Amino acid sequence: MRPETLAVHAARSPDPGTGAVAEPLHLSTTFERAPDGSYPQGYYYARAANPTRAALEQALAALEGGVEGLCFASGSAASMAAFSLLAPGDHVIAPTECYHGTIKQLRQFVQPTGVRVSLADTWDLDAVAAAWTPATRMVWIETPSNPRLYVTDIEATAALARERGAWLACDSTFATPVLQQPLALGADIVMHSTTKFLAGHSDVTGGALVAREGGELLERLRNYQLQAGAVPSPFDCWLIRRSMMTLPLRVRAQAAGAAAVAAFLQSHPRVERVFYPGLSSHPGHALAARQMSAFGSMISFSVRGGAEDALAVAARVRVFTRATSLGSVESLIEHRASMEGPDTSTPQNLLRLSIGLEHPDDLVEDLAQALG
Ligand SMILES: *Cc1c(COP(=O)(O)O)cnc(C)c1O
Numbered sequence: 001m002r003p004e005t006l007a008v009h010a011a012r013s014p015d016p017g018t019g020a021v022a023e024p025l026h027l028s029t030t031f032e033r034a035p036d037g038s039y040p041q042g043y044y045y046a047r048a049a050n051p052t053r054a055a056l057e058q059a060l061a062a063l064e065g066g067v068e069g070l071c072f073a074s075g076s077a078a079s080m081a082a083f084s085l086l087a088p089g090d091h092v093i094a095p096t097e098c099y100h101g102t103i104k105q106l107r108q109f110v111q112p113t114g115v116r117v118s119l120a121d122t123w124d125l126d127a128v129a130a131a132w133t134p135a136t137r138m139v140w141i142e143t144p145s146n147p148r149l150y151v152t153d154i155e156a157t158a159a160l161a162r163e164r165g166a167w168l169a170c171d172s173t174f175a176t177p178v179l180q181q182p183l184a185l186g187a188d189i190v191m192h193s194t195t196k197f198l199a200g201h202s203d204v205t206g207g208a209l210v211a212r213e214g215g216e217l218l219e220r221l222r223n224y225q226l227q228a229g230a231v232p233s234p235f236d237c238w239l240i241r242r243s244m245m246t247l248p249l250r251v252r253a254q255a256a257g258a259a260a261v262a263a264f265l266q267s268h269p270r271v272e273r274v275f276y277p278g279l280s281s282h283p284g285h286a287l288a289a290r291q292m293s294a295f296g297s298m299i300s301f302s303v304r305g306g307a308e309d310a311l312a313v314a315a316r317v318r319v320f321t322r323a324t325s326l327g328s329v330e331s332l333i334e335h336r337a338s339m340e341g342p343d344t345s346t347p348q349n350l351l352r353l354s355i356g357l358e359h360p361d362d363l364v365e366d367l368a369q370a371l372g
Pocket of ligand 1: 074195196205
């Protein structure tokens with residue numbers, strides 16, 4: 001089935017007990033045993049599994065084309081779960097540019113356990129191959145990347161990882177399952193911050209992993225989810241599942257808006273450079289055209305001058321909201337370097353946009369007046 005249909009129907013059907021068409025919200029933490037001690041419905045304790053989370057996990061697996069989804073309390077909890085696959089002595093390759101929190105996790109929590117961490121420009125396959133060691137067990141990619149939207153070749157990286165016996169994990173948050181299918185291209189795990197497009201309304205924090213196949217990797221992730229315990233609440237799962245029904249519509253409309261905004265920015269004299277994979281000037285354009293069904297709704301651009309000039313532009317917006325995060329219905333603008341902190345490699349004159357569902361002409365007019 002196609003994504004629009006899966007988004008509405010995957011793991012959703014009228015409640016057999018009541019006929020209710022909308023998804024019930026099951027808050028119960030515990031489930032009754034039969035007189036013989038068994039659990040007739042399969043559920044026993046909500047941290048292990050519960051019907052509302054299961055509905056979301058199955059829908060995510062269906063949309064990503066994976067065998068099973070696992071939900072977490074945040075995207076960060078989901079990436080930590082993936083890193084739990086690494087043992088002392090193992091080596092992981094991660095991108096030089098990606099969500100800043102991912103690198104902090106690797107440096108602050110993974111590396112101290114005796115795992116070696118190398119950063120490479122994963123959008124250059126030769127750089128990944130050059131970083132390889134006999135102990136490499138995982139390649140972590142994020143495509144398109146935060147904030148400059150570098151595009152990593154999922155299929156080629158997956159082939160390299162498979163040939164050399166490592167897992168490929170892909171943070172696909174910016175792309176969503178609607179625009180990019182990492183598992184079909186050979187990735188072993190796809191990761192999302194469901195806080196972003198999947199929830200889509202700036203009102204839930206969540207994360208997810210979807211595994212391509214069953215086996216040891218999935219068993220270990222499932223066990224980590226149960227034992228480490230960073231699971232989302234049923235209500236959070238319910239909100240995300242509800243939002244997923246409009247995900248394909250939202251994502252495509254947001255991408256169309258972003259294309260208009262990117263074209264405007266590229267023509268503006270005060271803009272130094274626009275980072276948007278839909279522009280032929282972007283280094284990842286050709287690959288994104290092959291690997292994604294649209295170019296997404298994240299744009300970064302650098303303003304001529306320095307941090308003060310970029311901050312002054314952000315200060316003047318009226319339709320955009322100055323805030324971090326992304327993927328929601330309202331457009332956001334962010335001075336990314338000051339969010340990432342002093343060790344950031346993000347240019348000081350860069351502003352990141354998350355394009356929402358407002359009319360693109362209103363967004364363009366707002367940026368036109370803010371750029372002056
Ligand atoms: C937000 C984000 C994360 C972290 O997710 P949280 O839900 O904030 O923990 C990871 N990767 C990317 C690409 C993100 O945008």
